[in-house]
Amino acid sequence: MVSERDIEHIAELADIGIIKEELAEFTGQFNRILDYFDILDTVEESDGYKQDGYNVLREDVACPSLLQEDALKNAGDTEDGFFKAPRVM
Amino acid sequence: MARSRLSFSPDDRVNAFLTTCPEPEYGTGSLEGLAIAIKDNISTKGIPTTAGSRILEGYVPPYDAHVVSLLMANGAAIVGKTNMDEFGMGTTTENSAYGPTLNPHDTGRVPGGSSGGSAAAVASGMVRMALGSDTGGSIRCPAAFCGIVGLKPTYGRVSRYGLIAYANSLEQIGPMARTVMETSRLMQVIAGYDPRDSTSVDQPYCHTPEKNIQGRRIGVPEEFFGAGVDPVVAAKVWEAIEVLERKGADIVTCRMPAMAYALAAYYVTCVSEASSNLARFDGVRYGPAVDTKKPWHEAFQERRGTSFGKEVRRRIMLGTFALSSGYYGKYYAKAQSARQQVKSDFLRLFKEVDVIAGPTMPTIAFRLGEKADPLSMYLSDILTVPANLAGVPAISVPCGAVDGMPVGLQVMGRPFEDEVVIDTAYAYEQAVD
Numbered sequence: 001m002v003s004e005r006d007i008e009h010i011a012e013l014a015d016i017g018i019i020k021e022e023l024a025e026f027t028g029q030f031n032r033i034l035d036y037f038d039i040l041d042t043v044e045e046s047d048g049y050k051q052d053g054y055n056v057l058r059e060d061v062a063c064p065s066l067l068q069e070d071a072l073k074n075a076g077d078t079e080d081g082f083f084k085a086p087r088v089m
Numbered sequence: 090m091a092r093s094r095l096s097f098s099p100d101d102r103v104n105a106f107l108t109t110c111p112e113p114e115y116g117t118g119s120l121e122g123l124a125i126a127i128k129d130n131i132s133t134k135g136i137p138t139t140a141g142s143r144i145l146e147g148y149v150p151p152y153d154a155h156v157v158s159l160l161m162a163n164g165a166a167i168v169g170k171t172n173m174d175e176f177g178m179g180t181t182t183e184n185s186a187y188g189p190t191l192n193p194h195d196t197g198r199v200p201g202g203s204s205g206g207s208a209a210a211v212a213s214g215m216v217r218m219a220l221g222s223d224t225g226g227s228i229r230c231p232a233a234f235c236g237i238v239g240l241k242p243t244y245g246r247v248s249r250y251g252l253i254a255y256a257n258s259l260e261q262i263g264p265m266a267r268t269v270m271e272t273s274r275l276m277q278v279i280a281g282y283d284p285r286d287s288t289s290v291d292q293p294y295c296h297t298p299e300k301n302i303q304g305r306r307i308g309v310p311e312e313f314f315g316a317g318v319d320p321v322v323a324a325k326v327w328e329a330i331e332v333l334e335r336k337g338a339d340i341v342t343c344r345m346p347a348m349a350y351a352l353a354a355y356y357v358t359c360v361s362e363a364s365s366n367l368a369r370f371d372g373v374r375y376g377p378a379v380d381t382k383k384p385w386h387e388a389f390q391e392r393r394g395t396s397f398g399k400e401v402r403r404r405i406m407l408g409t410f411a412l413s414s415g416y417y418g419k420y421y422a423k424a425q426s427a428r429q430q431v432k433s434d435f436l437r438l439f440k441e442v443d444v445i446a447g448p449t450m451p452t453i454a455f456r457l458g459e460k461a462d463p464l465s466m467y468l469s470d471i472l473t474v475p476a477n478l479a480g481v482p483a484i485s486v487p488c489g490a491v492d493g494m495p496v497g498l499q500v501m502g503r504p505f506e507d508e509v510v511i512d513t514a515y516a517y518e519q520a521v522d
Binding site for chain 1: 377390424
């Protein structure tokens, strides 16, 4: 069982933005879904899922890529040819 | 190369399109002048691409997805972008930020999801073909609900370059059309190796559907007709399997015990991958801008809280929880063990049979608003998620109607035997045509 406090904490970790009025609804749905996931407790542990894939390695080759102008076109805010993000410090 | 222009102004009464291109260019090739609709999570250079989300409102990709380049190189006209559940998260297309798509057969019902716009655009005759993407049934479910054909190719057969990622280890882009022949024709263009997708496999698809299925062994797992499957839908699908038997196939009843865990394994896996993939949407590089004057957590929470829909936020939080220390072993690790069991079930059965058949969906299309509770919506994916967990090809082909609504027959095959899956669907389609 997760509590409303747990949901608040998870929302904080995921930077998802949650308001008090939503907590009860999300918590209730979370618990019903997690109850359903409990069926996995009966699965015998193995090495996990084996992909048939393999690492794809190649030499580093210079190819045409996006122009800086195109890469910045969808940005909300830019400065001196860079993306501008909120302050971290 | 000479390019011509098509005129495209559909009477879209079902909200299938998010964007239309009134005069798209086209060139020469196997799809010359054919109007093709593209699901809105597939990048199209110069054409807005939102993935059904407010967080990508106004985003115009600076590049084309590999499949889009292939379509254009083969002469297709890209006529628009189709509605979908936000980021592919849903089974009804009601989770779109831009309003639900309606089912062309009954506008009081959903078209299925998440590629509901693509399915409705094909079913209503606005386009002959469309691309969808299928993470846990998102091509096959709407194909079944709208009465068209939809193929989820083998994992790796179609490049995911330019597909806005939701759950990378599960999803594939695939063709949707009114007939198996047209689905195959579209598959022929989009399949093939692409070095920009490291999971891409060099297995082109050069195939013309063949209807002779004399001696083909078709496995029918009991679990596909178990609890939760509407008996009337189940009976309809059995009739279709009997048609294949009359055409010379051998029907073998079998078991897939790992189906018991498939849905939980699928949801734990997809929400975990989503929580990581969707971290990139923060309003810095694309979509409505983040407030750069605020401290970053506050700014990101404000942008993500208001621009992501509830189902997306729920899945990001579920994934964050499933991967968090202390719970990883209980959820993610167990889900991967379960996933391996599902795959082992398939591989074991494929030693005995050539394909596996059953219903695509447990019911006909839901009424709008019927699946308001998330878990009840998740449960309706039980028959489609196994193919994604195992990476095997799976098709949905129309097999009649119940209460006037289409029902889909699902055929799953061995990895990289998309051709056999296509042929089996073709044999059925031709037998009842």
